Amino acid sequence: MASRINAWIEDELAGCRLADERLGRRLSTLLDQMAGAMGDSIPLACQDWADTKAAYRFFANERVSKVDILSGHLDSTRRRVAATSGPILVI
Template sequence: MLEHTMGWASEELASIDLGDTRRNRRAIQLIERLAEHPTASIPGACNGWSETQAGYRFLG
């Protein structure tokens, strides 16, 4: 699951509440990906097309 791959962001945002646990997980994952590659585009920071699409859906 996503929780296994997340580190500092899941700790920092432990109390995040976006109304749905899936949104919470997606926010944490996207923040971690963008922090790992701060100068990359969203597709460049995400791991694959499905994660990129999910990131864009989240931001939309």
């Protein structure tokens, strides 16, 4: 299961346009932590103070925007839609 989640995260982040590689690795780590604690708060998902603080610093970083974070997901979504010939449900 963990390898499936990691593969999904890599696919979703492939098109991300973050300022540098370290930010991309931090985003990947955050998604991995949050995937295991869907719906939980950041402190519960991160499980310790150091990881929680790193998450808040990532989201407060001036070099990271919502557009940067979502760019990879939007690219992945476009690829999935283009590969589908049937109806697409948007909920």
